[in-house]
Amino acid sequence: MKFHRQTRKRYYEDSYAGHCQASVIKIEADMIELDATVAFPEGGGQEADHGTITLNNGRVLRFIDVRKMYGHAPGINGFPDVQVGGVIWHKVHPDDVSLLSDLHIGDNVAICIDTDRRARLSLSHTASHILYVAVGMIRPDAVQSTLGCHIRTDGARFDFGVSERFTAEQISQIEACAYDLVLRNAAITMSAHPQEPDLRSWHCEQHQIACGGTHLNRTGPVGRLVVKRKSLGTGKERLSCSFPDAVFDTTRFY
Ligand SMILES: [Zn+2]
Numbered sequence: 001m002k003f004h005r006q007t008r009k010r011y012y013e014d015s016y017a018g019h020c021q022a023s024v025i026k027i028e029a030d031m032i033e034l035d036a037t038v039a040f041p042e043g044g045g046q047e048a049d050h051g052t053i054t055l056n057n058g059r060v061l062r063f064i065d066v067r068k069m070y071g072h073a074p075g076i077n078g079f080p081d082v083q084v085g086g087v088i089w090h091k092v093h094p095d096d097v098s099l100l101s102d103l104h105i106g107d108n109v110a111i112c113i114d115t116d117r118r119a120r121l122s123l124s125h126t127a128s129h130i131l132y133v134a135v136g137m138i139r140p141d142a143v144q145s146t147l148g149c150h151i152r153t154d155g156a157r158f159d160f161g162v163s164e165r166f167t168a169e170q171i172s173q174i175e176a177c178a179y180d181l182v183l184r185n186a187a188i189t190m191s192a193h194p195q196e197p198d199l200r201s202w203h204c205e206q207h208q209i210a211c212g213g214t215h216l217n218r219t220g221p222v223g224r225l226v227v228k229r230k231s232l233g234t235g236k237e238r239l240s241c242s243f244p245d246a247v248f249d250t251t252r253f254y
Pocket residue numbers: 125129202211212213214215
């Protein structure tokens with residue numbers, strides 16, 4: 001069933017929008033819902049944006065988490081476990097909750113994200129796809145049995161349900177494939193499903209991955225990937241990547 005309200009997802013209209021004006025729709029405990037937001041909610045493994053909301057009396061409150069609420073399953077093939085539509089809630093820093101008494105439904109506010117954090121999350125998310133593409137070349141069986149991923153500012157990881165361990169040689173080959181894609185500085189684009197704009201796909205060269213996260217528009221700034229393997233017990237392997245030579249760019253945000 002479709003929830004009757006929807007937040008305007010400004011981060012999908014322009015992933016370099018660092019701030020926007022919005023009006024308050026709902027306040028519940030330490031959560032604020034706005035009619036529009038530039039803040040990306042936790043989803044698809046990517047951690048949420050952090051930032052500030054400036055009230056019309058000039059006071060500033062910080063938000064430390066962003067969550068997607070009341071989405072619905074789109075019922076379209078190729079996008080398993082995705083929720084679309086719904087609203088976005090901003091979780092207020094515990095020290096700033098007292099400021100909510102100055103906030104009312106319908107107030108105009110300015111919402112601003114931490115662009116340094118976003119730049120790092122977009123780079124890390126891009127790195128995770130480069131890793132995934134490289135794993136697909138060396139161990140396609142692992143990609144077929146992906147269990148999940150987690151994308152932080154300083155690294156990303158995938159868990160795979162495979163009985164055959166990744167060998168040291170395979171890890172080296174994955175690093176080399178990933179670095180080839182980085183060195184080609186390949187263009188990255190996103191597309192939206194014609195019937196459902198919240199269903200999005202990542203494209204790079206011939207590769208396509210269903211993904212609603214935020215990314216860079218080229219592979220080059222990711223730099224060399226360092227890939228590490230960890231066993232999570234029988235039949236489970238984790239690959240983590242870090243990007244020690246990454247070039248973070250916050251200058252494109254406005
Ligand atoms: Zn993605």
